[in-house]
Amino acid sequence: MGVYVVTGVASGMGRATANELRWRGHRVIGIDLHRADICADLSTEEGRAKAIAGVHEQSGGRLEGAVFAAGLGPIPGKEEVVAKVNFLGTVELAEGIRDLLARGNESKVVIFSSNSTTTVPGVTPEIVKAFWDRDFNTVLKIANQSEAPSTSVYAGSKTALAHWVRRTATSMDWAGQGIRMNALAPGAILTPMVESQLEIPEHAEQIKALPIPLGGFGDPADIAQWVLFMLSPAANFLCGSVIFLDGGTDAWFRANDFPLPLAPEQMEHFTKRYQEYQEFRKQRDGK
Numbered sequence: 001m002g003v004y005v006v007t008g009v010a011s012g013m014g015r016a017t018a019n020e021l022r023w024r025g026h027r028v029i030g031i032d033l034h035r036a037d038i039c040a041d042l043s044t045e046e047g048r049a050k051a052i053a054g055v056h057e058q059s060g061g062r063l064e065g066a067v068f069a070a071g072l073g074p075i076p077g078k079e080e081v082v083a084k085v086n087f088l089g090t091v092e093l094a095e096g097i098r099d100l101l102a103r104g105n106e107s108k109v110v111i112f113s114s115n116s117t118t119t120v121p122g123v124t125p126e127i128v129k130a131f132w133d134r135d136f137n138t139v140l141k142i143a144n145q146s147e148a149p150s151t152s153v154y155a156g157s158k159t160a161l162a163h164w165v166r167r168t169a170t171s172m173d174w175a176g177q178g179i180r181m182n183a184l185a186p187g188a189i190l191t192p193m194v195e196s197q198l199e200i201p202e203h204a205e206q207i208k209a210l211p212i213p214l215g216g217f218g219d220p221a222d223i224a225q226w227v228l229f230m231l232s233p234a235a236n237f238l239c240g241s242v243i244f245l246d247g248g249t250d251a252w253f254r255a256n257d258f259p260l261p262l263a264p265e266q267m268e269h270f271t272k273r274y275q276e277y278q279e280f281r282k283q284r285d286g287k
């Protein structure tokens with residue numbers, strides 16, 4: 001039995017995941033604004049520092065996994081908080097507890113991204129870069145030039161996270177230390193987050209109009225089962241993947257966009273990455 005960190009443990013998919021982990025006999029260190037082992041505001045620097053210190057204190061020195069579910073949806077007027085909790089509340093916390101994950105045995109990390117990454121207009125490479133640079137003035141400036149700033153910030157934060165996972169998961173600090181990090185991209189899941197959006201008429205209209213070929217909404221308990229699968233030995237060979245769990249929305253809109261074959265103009269980059277891998281392999285294997 002292992003020790004796992006779950007953020008966003010007080011509600012929705014984080015809560016369902018923590019319940020499932022505990023039911024299977026694991027110990028969970030839950031983080032949230034309230035109703036958690038560590039109560040911390042992950043949108044602030046102090047809150048993130050408190051969470052990192054608390055996990056070090058409570059973990060006993062190692063973790064078998066971490067699930068980053070804390071987050072906010074698109075909330076008009078709260079763009080800065082949404083940007084910071086969704087991106088920094090995940091990335092900085094993951095970086096801050098990486099040492100404990102590296103001591104675990106084939107430890108697993110699941111990051112909650114979203115299918116808004118591929119299905120929402122208005123996310124530009126510039127806003128993703130600004131998240132990467134942790135330059136939130138620029139994030140807000142770019143978002144404010146779009147038609148729906150709160151949606152651009154939300155989808156931008158989740159796209160930046162998905163790219164961060166793809167890029168970071170394969171690095172020496174993560175894959176090189178045996179940590180398996182992947183992202184989940186849920187569609188519309190009936191949690192308190194979506195329930196509150198359904199109470200706002202224009203958001204409700206948008207959500208109900210969304211193509212979901214399987215119909216209905218996702219169930220948080222089903223998503224928790226998936227997260228458990230991604231924390232299990234079944235995921236030992238999974239690294240840097242973004243898994244869509246959205247009733248078919250992404251495939252409906254973007255059937256031919258993924259997988260994309262290797263284009264001739266990408267050969268230079270490909271060759272460079274081959275060469276870089278030789279160095280990576282030497283370091284990873286200690287040769």
Ligand code: NAD
Nearest residue numbers: 008010011012013033041042043070071114188189191193
């Ligand atoms: P939820 O609102 O039920 O739970 C989110 C939790 O995050 C809450 O307990 C909340 O208190 C916590 N949280 C929010 N701000 C925080 C802060 N500053 N510091 C600490 N904790 C904070 O939401 P959910 O639907 O279970 O969402 C879980 C994750 O999945 C989120 O990252 C969300 O963006 C993502 N997601 C949800 C959906 C959906 O349809 N529900 C779709 C795609 C992605």
